[in-house]
Amino acid sequence: MVTTQIEQQLTILLRRVQRIHLSTSSGEIDLDRSAYGIMCRLSDEGAQRLGSLAQMFGLDPSTITRQVQALEHSGLVRREADPSDRRASLLSLSEEGETVLARTRSHRRERMRQALADWSDADLEEFGRLLERFNVSIDKLAQGPERCSD
Numbered sequence: 001m002v003t004t005q006i007e008q009q010l011t012i013l014l015r016r017v018q019r020i021h022l023s024t025s026s027g028e029i030d031l032d033r034s035a036y037g038i039m040c041r042l043s044d045e046g047a048q049r050l051g052s053l054a055q056m057f058g059l060d061p062s063t064i065t066r067q068v069q070a071l072e073h074s075g076l077v078r079r080e081a082d083p084s085d086r087r088a089s090l091l092s093l094s095e096e097g098e099t100v101l102a103r104t105r106s107h108r109r110e111r112m113r114q115a116l117a118d119w120s121d122a123d124l125e126e127f128g129r130l131l132e133r134f135n136v137s138i139d140k141l142a143q144g145p146e147r148c149s150d
Contacts, residue, residue: 031104032039032066039076039093039101047090049082076100 018033033038034057041056042048048056054064068091070079076097082088093101118123 031100035071035076036101036104038064038067038071039097040105042077042091042093043098043101047080047092049088049090053091071097 005040037057038053041053050064050068053059053068054061057064068077072079075094077091078094078097079089080090082090119127
């Protein structure tokens with residue numbers, strides 16, 4: 001069955017992703033996967049409220065709070081009052097956070113380039129398209145069965 005092969009390959013992929021993550025740390029600062037994900041989100045989407053990050057990652061606010069606090073203590077993320085609601089805070093990357101993320105992303109992307117060096121441009125585009133489609137499908141599934149039929 002095709003889903004069996006996909007499930008098996010996803011299991012292998014998850015193990016390989018951890019290996020890629022460990023082999024692409026930026027050196028003096030070791031970013032765990034959650035820190036890297038939060039930092040990417042802040043870099044790509046701009047300043048965010050804590051609740052927005054929790055919702056995006058599908059995490060309990062207390063979990064994301066602990067992860068963000070660790071980034072704040074490391075000086076990689078800063079917290080500022082939200083100009084639209086002074087009771088709330090916006091999180092953004094600090095200058096050091098931007099530098100660390102850029103270096104880490106560069107390492108990771110170079111490893112991906114190496115891994116995919118013998119793939120054709122057409123295969124790379126198709127893989128990217130299908131991977132994006134898969135992620136959208138997983139997001140729909142996480143939202144509940146009533147949304148999966150969209």
